[in-house]
Amino acid sequence: MxxxxxxxxxxxxxxxxxxxxxxxxxxxxxxxxxxxxxxxxxxxxxxxxxxxxxxxxxxxxxxxxxxxxxxxxxxxxxxxxxxxxxxxxxxxxxxxxxxxxxxxxxxxxxxxxxxxxxxxxxxxxxxxxxxxxxxxxxxxxxxxxxxxxxxxxxxxxxxxxxxxxxxxxxxxxxxxxxxxxxxxxVNVDDFEYCEEKEDFYVSVGRLEPYKRYDLLIDTFNKNGKKLVIIGDGSLMKEFKERANKNIEFKGYLFPEESKQLLKKAKAFVFCGKEDFGIALIEPQVCGTPVIAYGSGGALDTVVENKTGIFFKEQTVASLTDAINKFESIKFNCKSIREHSLGFxxxxxxxxxxxxxxxxxxxx
CATH class of the missing domain: 3.40.50 (Rossmann fold)
Incomplete structure (x- = not known):
């Protein structure tokens, strides 16, 4: 034709x-x-x-x-x-x-x-x-x-x-x-690779019900680990009141500021179910592993035990188990980065x- x-x-x-x-x-x-x-x-x-x-x-x-x-x-x-x-x-x-x-x-x-x-x-x-x-x-x-x-x-x-x-x-x-x-x-050239990770977790997204930040906050309230949340939304006020001091809300950040946190975090945590989820690839471009709910588009973007960890149920217990498992594995940042370049x-x-x-x- x-x-x-x-x-x-x-x-x-x-x-x-x-x-x-x-x-x-x-x-x-x-x-x-x-x-x-x-x-x-x-x-x-x-x-x-x-x-x-x-x-x-x-x-x-x-x-x-x-x-x-x-x-x-x-x-x-x-x-x-x-x-x-x-x-x-x-x-x-x-x-x-x-x-x-x-x-x-x-x-x-x-x-x-x-x-x-x-x-x-x-x-x-x-x-x-x-x-x-x-x-x-x-x-x-x-x-x-x-x-x-x-x-x-x-x-x-x-x-x-x-x-x-x-x-x-x-x-x-x-x-x-x-x-x-x-x-x-994903514009992989927009993100810097980094092997030197710091002792905090990060999540990026709109603070809306379907993103399940309630689950993320409840889990980190319980484990006391440092969590940085980037993004804004209708539930911001409610979540700030719900969260303990180990959880920091950055609100909306300019891309350059957000990318710095993505590359330095020990892991990116995502609790929602997306049709695809470009947000799950961006940290991997930086060499940062992902902890994600094992459903939806995450199954296309995360390789379990190689570029990240899945949790099977949207519960505090299941996410807690995944975080504990993550901390017992030494991830290869270069392998994570190489996987991401396929996108x-x-x-x-x-x-x-x-x-x-x-x-x-x-x-």
Whole structure:
């Protein structure tokens, strides 16, 4: 197939986070001609981080009338998605999605690769209790129809790729079609390698319920070991009141300050369940081992007893056992660093492009 246009599709543009970094590297590789999104409310300085100084056409929908409250229009996402149609012929379409745009309409002459950066629409699947609670519970009647819609949309892409085996297995189960795994990239050049570790543990993330910082704090309250928590969130005040003096809250730190702590820590501890979790790779780039809940995307990024330790249950007892086991093992910092380099930007681009070539050769 001869490509005439290269098209990027995203659910929305509002913040510069993990998905947007993936898009930045894909744009470096494919130099997209146009972008389709449900809504674009991203500041121009963040758009430049993704697409550089060249202005790229961005087509949106009437979802923009909701402004920053657009997520409240979840029941209407199917309606707005119908407005988003790739008009170009002979296009290579790459969608980067955690919500609905894998179901975008396009011409028969084009090919569509959908990259699932998370379990799509997980707020109507396993995590419905997190989203439909309190006053929002009255909206839970939409869940069955949204699930049916999600399954229908999954049939539209030519090929589906996901960020982890965890997400791939989930999508295979829900969508009943083949899904490939390509782990997202980490800018390994951004992190310094360090073998001289200090006597403290570190964790980085948003202080929100699903990250399970309650478990982390309760465990370190009990063992008395020094823990540094980097990040902010709705539970910051509650966690500060809950924590003993051996636990230090840094709040938001600029990347350079955060990286210094990642490279000096004896281990990075993570208690949540992520679809992938780039945060688990970054300390490994520094040669820092990881103690993580052994589920989700962590299984793609941590090699047990070589680059880190898993705990099997989200309990204080299980995490305590993992920390004790960790302290009985001498980890090889160089081996940890070498493992992490497999998640480099170049490796990601090469693996992704190989799948693009295969897709363009399909009849």
């Amino acid at each position: 001869k490509i005439e246009k290269k098209i990027l599709v995203m659910d929305w543009l509002d913040d510069y986070a993990g998905s947007e970094q993936v898009v930045k590297y894909l744009h470096q590789k494919y130099n997209f001609d146009k972008v389709y999104v449900l809504i674009n409310i991203m500041p121009k300085e963040n758009l430049k981080k993704i697409f550089g100084n060249t202005e790229i056409p961005i087509e949106t929908t009437f979802l923009k009338i909701f402004g920053s409250k657009f997520r409240a229009a979840l029941p209407l996402f199917p309606f707005f998605l119908k407005q988003l149609k790739v008009k170009e012929e002979n296009a290579l379409i790459i969608s980067v999605t955690h919500s609905v745009v894998k179901g975008i309409s396009y011409k028969k002459s084009s090919r569509h690769i959908s990259y699932l950066v998370a379990r799509n629409l997980k707020y109507v699947w396993e995590e419905k209790e997190l989203y439909f609670k309190g006053i929002k519970k009255i909206g839970s009647f939409i869940i069955p129809s949204m699930r049916r819609f999600d399954i229908r949309m999954s049939k539209k892409p030519t090929v589906i790729i996901s960020v982890s085996d965890f997400v791939s297995n989930w999508a295979i189960d829900k969508y009943k079609r083949k899904v490939h795994t390509i782990n997202p990239p 480099s930007i170049d490796n990601f681009k090469n693996k992704f492009h190989k799948k693009v070539i295969e897709t363009l050769e399909l009849d």
